[in-house]
Amino acid sequence: MFMNRTRLGMGGAALASALIAPVLFASTALAVDDADGGSTAKVDVSVTVDPYKAPGALSLSIAPGPVKLTEEGSTGTYRQFTGELPLVTVTDTRDAASLSEDARWTVTGASSAFGAIPAHYLGWTPHFWGPGDPDLFPTIQEGSPARAGFPEQPGDEPDNVGLAWPNTLLMAEDVKKLPRGGYLAGADLTLRMPVTQDAGTYTGTISLSLFE
Numbered sequence: 001m002f003m004n005r006t007r008l009g010m011g012g013a014a015l016a017s018a019l020i021a022p023v024l025f026a027s028t029a030l031a032v033d034d035a036d037g038g039s040t041a042k043v044d045v046s047v048t049v050d051p052y053k054a055p056g057a058l059s060l061s062i063a064p065g066p067v068k069l070t071e072e073g074s075t076g077t078y079r080q081f082t083g084e085l086p087l088v089t090v091t092d093t094r095d096a097a098s099l100s101e102d103a104r105w106t107v108t109g110a111s112s113a114f115g116a117i118p119a120h121y122l123g124w125t126p127h128f129w130g131p132g133d134p135d136l137f138p139t140i141q142e143g144s145p146a147r148a149g150f151p152e153q154p155g156d157e158p159d160n161v162g163l164a165w166p167n168t169l170l171m172a173e174d175v176k177k178l179p180r181g182g183y184l185a186g187a188d189l190t191l192r193m194p195v196t197q198d199a200g201t202y203t204g205t206i207s208l209s210l211f212e
Contacts, residue, residue, distance in 0.1 A: 055094075056092070056093035056094035056095055056098075056180070057091075057092075057093055057094065058090070058091070058092050058093075058094060058105060058210070058212060059090070059091050059210070060088070060089070060090055060091075060107065060208060060209075060210035061088075061089045061091070062085075062086050062087070062088050062089070062208060063086035063087040063088075064086065065086050067083045067084070067085065067086065067189065068083060069081035069082060069083040069189065069191055070082065070083065074195075076195065077151055077195070078150055078151055078192045078193060078194060078195060079192065079193050079194070079195055079197060080148075080190060080191070080192050081190075081191045081192075082188065082189060082190050082191075083188075083189045084186060084187070084188060084189060085109075085124065085186050085187040085188075085189055085206070086186070087129070087184055087185075087186055088107065088169065088170070088184070088185045088186060088208060089182045089183070089184055089185075090105065090107060090170065090172075090182065090183045090185070090210060091181070091182040091183075092105075092175065092178070092180060092181070092182075092183075093180050093181075094180070096176050096177075096180070099175060099176040100176070101176060102173075103174075103175040103176050103212070104171070104172055104173045104174075104175055104212070105171070105172050105175060105210060105211065105212050106168060106170070106171040106172075106210070106211045107168070107169045107170045107171070107185065107208060107209070107210050107211075108143075108166040108167060108168055108169060108208070108209050108211070109124070109163060109166065109167060109169050109187075109206050109207065109208045109209075110163050110164065110165060110166040110167065110206070110207055111162070111163035111164065111204055111205065111206045111207075112204045112205045112206075112207075113204060114191070114202035114203060114204040115200075115202045115203070115204075116197075116198070116202070117191070117193055117197065117202050117204075118149070118158065118162075118164065119158070119162060119163060119164035119204065120148075120149035120158040120159075120161050120162030120163065120164035121148055121149050121150045121162060121191055121192055121193055122148060122162055122163050122189065122190070122191045122204065123145065123146045123147045123148035123149070123161070123162050123163065123189075123190045123191075123192075124145065124146050124163060124167070124169075124187040124188060124189050124190070125145040125187060125188040125190075126142040126143040126144075126145070126168070126169045126170065126185065126186075126187045127142055127185060127186045127187060127188070128140055128141065128142040128170055128183075128184070128185055129184040129185060129186060130183070130184055131181065131182065131183070131184060137172075137178065137183070139172060139173045139174040139175075139177070139178065140170065140171070140172045140173075140178070140183060141170070141171055141172075142169070142170055142185065143167055143168030143169050143170065143171065144167075144168070146161065146162055146163055146167040147161050147162070148161070148162055148190045148191060148192040149161035149162040149164075149192075150192040150193055150194065151192070163206065166209070169185055169187060169208065170183070170185040
């Protein structure tokens with residue numbers, strides 16, 4: 001399984017297909033009689049080498065951070081801080097002929113704790129931004145929202161709310177049929193905590209991973 005990982009700090013690889021340059025051999029034969037009545041033959045050999053083309057790759061990148069969350073939407077029950085994940089790009093320049101019919105890829109994200117603030121208190125709502133009109137790419141889908149895990153609701157566990165565990169940001173199927181190039185994604189971030197949370201600056205990290 002191929003995995004490419006990118007980390008993003010928050011404070012308030014690639015598979016390659018082989019390309020072989022076409023090689024052209026041209027020859028001419030020249031017969032020469034020797035003094036003993038026999039003959040010899042000479043062959044000129046040439047080769048034409050086309051410009052080198054680097055193999056294609058599947059890769060993940062993210063616009064420079066960090067992200068600064070700001071307070072918005074707080075209530076008497078919780079304090080809420082929001083922000084946006086920097087633009088995420090999945091670039092696929094692999095030769096479509098080298099891909100299997102069921103080729104696919106997925107980008108997931110998970111967060112560390114923010115010091116004393118648990119990781120599952122951070123949630124997100126993923127978005128697929130294109131290129132162009134996302135409706136033109138029906139086989140690429142954004143992940144489902146991951147609700148911030150505070151206030152807790154019946155049945156909540158750290159592994160089923162928020163970003164304590166990997167959640168899908170973007171996924172693509174029928175990759176063989178997709179145009180080569182870059183695909184863009186992002187997410188709205190929401191961090192909730194008790195109103196009694198100690199004042200201070202808290203820092204966490206979102207790790208993004210690309211799987212094939």
